[in-house]
Amino acid sequence: MSVYADLGIRPLINAWGTVTAVGGSLMDPDVLDAMREAAASFVDLHVLQRRAGERIAGLLGVEAACVTAGAAAGLTLTAAACMTAQSPERASLLQPTSGLSEECLMLHPHRNRYDRAVTLGGARVVDVGGATTAPGDLHAAVTDRTAMLLYMAESEAVPGSLPLREVCAIMHEHGIPVVVDAAAEIPPRSRLLEYFDGGADLIVVSGGKQIRGPQSSGLILGKEALVARCAAIGYPNHGIGRGMKTDKETIVGLVKAVELFVRRDEAADFARWEAMADALVHRLGASDTLLARRHVPEGPGIQPAGIPRAYVTPLGRTAAEVQTRLREADPAVAVGVDGDDIAINPQCLEPDQVDLVVGAVEEACA
Numbered sequence: 001m002s003v004y005a006d007l008g009i010r011p012l013i014n015a016w017g018t019v020t021a022v023g024g025s026l027m028d029p030d031v032l033d034a035m036r037e038a039a040a041s042f043v044d045l046h047v048l049q050r051r052a053g054e055r056i057a058g059l060l061g062v063e064a065a066c067v068t069a070g071a072a073a074g075l076t077l078t079a080a081a082c083m084t085a086q087s088p089e090r091a092s093l094l095q096p097t098s099g100l101s102e103e104c105l106m107l108h109p110h111r112n113r114y115d116r117a118v119t120l121g122g123a124r125v126v127d128v129g130g131a132t133t134a135p136g137d138l139h140a141a142v143t144d145r146t147a148m149l150l151y152m153a154e155s156e157a158v159p160g161s162l163p164l165r166e167v168c169a170i171m172h173e174h175g176i177p178v179v180v181d182a183a184a185e186i187p188p189r190s191r192l193l194e195y196f197d198g199g200a201d202l203i204v205v206s207g208g209k210q211i212r213g214p215q216s217s218g219l220i221l222g223k224e225a226l227v228a229r230c231a232a233i234g235y236p237n238h239g240i241g242r243g244m245k246t247d248k249e250t251i252v253g254l255v256k257a258v259e260l261f262v263r264r265d266e267a268a269d270f271a272r273w274e275a276m277a278d279a280l281v282h283r284l285g286a287s288d289t290l291l292a293r294r295h296v297p298e299g300p301g302i303q304p305a306g307i308p309r310a311y312v313t314p315l316g317r318t319a320a321e322v323q324t325r326l327r328e329a330d331p332a333v334a335v336g337v338d339g340d341d342i343a344i345n346p347q348c349l350e351p352d353q354v355d356l357v358v359g360a361v362e363e364a365c366a
């Protein structure tokens, strides 16, 4: 790995998951080949964006799609697009603010570290409800300045939340679109269409997580008119998204990644993750400095839910301390922390890395 060694950086073994801060996911060699080919010629970026969106929409079975520079960029674009719904001529402005409906409703328990992405788009987040939210709170929150509601898929099960279906029904009574942040909710693939069944108008997804496209890519999916408005202010147009560049290589790479993604054998993926989680738990079970168990997180805030993990409770150290020790170990291993446990997620792990992870965890807990 001389490109990293040249910079004095050690590669990590990723036992954490599709986490942005450690690189998201790894692209398939076919995706890299497509990007290399794309890099060899000039092309009309406007046409490429449009054709890529059409192809991806067809592959995923959704009405329309637009390639963005990530899910967070997608949130910024959807906010600006919803705010200019009544005045599309303003959609090309770099700061589509003053005089527009700028309120983005969010259920209070859905507030999170990504909600500033809609603020960047010119929206102002309006908190709805408190520890609990009643349907009446949502009705009462709608004003003539409401542009959209942002629904965090990972927070659907948080205490005080309301189901997506109910939120969409209420918002649609008022003619307000609902945007779902589903950046890291796949697998399973079927979840994407479930959000539309629930009434979502737009969803944003990362291209660089389970889809395994370029890390700096993402998708806005959904209703044709809204997606078209997002595209109109997105790269390479001179709207608020002009700086959120998706180069030709990224666009072509994401198309190829989506082609592979829809064909991937998901049952085989789950079987591989299952086998790795079992092997980790079994091997770590022999150690007397930790407790290991299999755990399938389904609760709120865990992305993606449903993948079996190995959860490790260190007996003589805190989980955070063990996490740090693993990052400093050789080879360095990235893991998650969930409460008092280290969460080992096999999503980005290869079966031949299990032994290394077991050894590193035992050493870090000792």
Ligand SMILES: *Cc1c(COP(=O)(O)O)cnc(C)c1O
Binding pocket: 020, 069, 070, 071, 072, 073, 114, 154, 181, 182, 183, 184, 205, 206, 207, 208, 217, 218, 303
């Ligand atoms: C990762 C993530 C994002 C950002 O996605 P990028 O593609 O990295 O921009 C937004 N929201 C949630 C919930 C995420 O997990």
